[in-house]
Amino acid sequence: xxxxxxxxxxxxxxxxxxxxxxxxxxxxxxxxxxxxxxxxxxxxxxxxxxxxxxxxxxxxxxxxxxxxxxxxxxxxxxxxxxxxxxxxxxxxxxxxxxxxxxxxxxxxxxxxxxxxxxxxxxxxxxxxxxxxxxxxxxxxxxxxxxxxxxxxxxxxxxxxxxxxxxxxxxxxxxxxxxxxxxxxxxxxxxxxxxxxxxxxxxxxxxxxxxxxxxxxxxxxxxxxxxxxxxxxxxxxxxxxxxxxxxxxxxxxxxxxxxxxxxxxxxxxxxxxxxxxxx
Numbered sequence: 492x493x494x495x496x497x498x499x500x501x502x503x504x505x506x507x508x509x510x511x512x513x514x515x516x517x518x519x520x521x522x523x524x525x526x527x528x529x530x531x532x533x534x535x536x537x538x539x540x541x542x543x544x545x546x547x548x549x550x551x552x553x554x555x556x557x558x559x560x561x562x563x564x565x566x567x568x569x570x571x572x573x574x575x576x577x578x579x580x581x582x583x584x585x586x587x588x589x590x591x592x593x594x595x596x597x598x599x600x601x602x603x604x605x606x607x608x609x610x611x612x613x614x615x616x617x618x619x620x621x622x623x624x625x626x627x628x629x630x631x632x633x634x635x636x637x638x639x640x641x642x643x644x645x646x647x648x649x650x651x652x653x654x655x656x657x658x659x660x661x662x663x664x665x666x667x668x669x670x671x672x673x674x675x676x677x678x679x680x681x682x683x684x685x686x687x688x689x690x691x692x693x694x695x696x697x698x699x700x701x702x703x704x705x706x707x708x709x710x711x712x713x714x715x716x717x718x719x720x721x722x723x724x725x726x727x728x729x730x731x732x733x734x735x736x737x738x739x740x741x742x743x744x745x746x747x748x749x750x751x752x753x754x755x756x757x758x759x760x761x762x763x764x765x766x767x768x769x
Contacts, residue, residue, distance in 0.1 A: 492535055494703040495769055500570055501531040502763050505732045506756060507566035507579050513752040515583035518591065521742040522636060523563030525667040525700070525727040530567035532706045533632060542572035545599045551629050552618050554603040556611025557636035557665065558592040559744070565589050565598070573600035609642030611635070612662060616648045619660040619720075630714075634663045638670030640681035646691065652720045653692025660720040661713050662693070665700065667729035669740045688722040700725025734758050 492500075504527045512518035534540065538551040555564050562582060569576045574588075581587035588597040592606030602618070605611040615633035622629055639645060652660050664684060672678050681687065685695045694716045698705040706725075713721040729743070730736025733755045747755055 494707075495766065497528075497531055497535060497703050499763070499766050500535055501528045502732070502759055502766060503570055504531055504563065504566040505762075506759050507569065507576065508562045509733065509747065509752060509755045509759070511562040511565065511579050511582040511589075512746045513749075514580035515591075516746050517583055517744075518562050518746055519559040519744045520562065520733075520746070521669065521729040521736060521739070521744075522557060522560040522665065522667065523566075524731045524733060524736065525729045526557075526560055526563050526634060526665045527566070527731065528701050528703065528727075529634065529663060529665070529706060529725060530563050531570075532703060532710070534567045534571045536707070537710050538632065539629065540571075540600070542600070545573060549627070549629055552602045552615070552631045554611045554615040554618070554631070554633040555593055555605050556615070556633050557608065557639050558604075558606035558611065560634075560636075560665075561589070561591065561593050564593060564601075568598070568600045571600075574598070608636070608639045609644035609648075612645055613648040615662070616652045616657065616660060619652065619657040620655055622659055623655070623657065630659050630661065632661045632663065634665060636670065637664055637666045637668065637675050637681060637684065638678065640664065640684065640687075641675075641679045646687075649688065649691040649693065649720075656718045657720045658717050661710070662688070662720060662722045664722065664724045665727055666724055667727045669729045669738070669743060671740075671743045673740055685722075685724050688724070692719055693722040694719050696721065696723045698723060698725050700727035701731060732759055732762060
């Protein structure tokens with residue numbers, strides 16, 4: 492897909508996120524919006540996947556380590572055709588397959604249940620090791636929050652990934668600089684993130700997480716790396732695309748009311764109209 496096509500899809504993903512969280516009256520819009528572009532790139536350009544055969548053996552695997560941003564992942568899956576978009580407003584409703592955190596038993600296209608921060612990367616490392624042991628060609632991708640890096644388990648998994656030379660593993664960090672209690676610096680600074688991953692034996696790439704040229708180049712570079720895992724550190728804006736949510740920690744885990752929903756959707760409609768003029 493062209494960058495413009497990807498931008499249009501990412502804007503639809505953002506609309507879906509707002510619709511989901513508004514309908515549920517709960518959820519995590521901020522970090523879902525900051526990751527909308529990478530969700531879009533992974534599912535529409537990067538990964539070897541097939542919505543018609545979600546369990547095909549050679550598919551690439553994705554683990555959402557920051558599981559609370561499930562609305563963003565669900566939006567990408569629906570836009571890609573894994574399940575109907577009409578399911579999205581059922582987020583967090585009784586009987587829905589779209590739970591507040593990813594549940595692989597119920598939602599097509601999910602490779603791992605997640606939500607307890609720090610554990611997703613460990614599962615991804617296990618998948619990557621399995622591929623090496625059995626000679627499988629698939630790659631494994633996992634998305635972490637920057638606040639999640641405060642979990643010690645992240646670094647245990649990273650040390651193991653490096654020790655086992657898992658060059659089929661790509662760790663992505665959504666560095667939007669905000670977590671539930673404030674900035675990551677105020678809570679417990681993980682900086683410098685890139686130098687930490689380098690020290691743990693990763694090939695590290697820094698990118699603007701909202702620039703598809705940079706994302707495209709980073710993922711292409713990651714595929715050329717041999718003998719070590721890759722970490723892509725994305726600088727992003729929490730709440731990206733919605734005027735009153737951007738860089739506002741209050742929207743880490745809050746749902747918009749009807750008036751706020753209308754404003755948010757109007758913001759994203761304007762983005763969509765501008766993209767159609769290009």
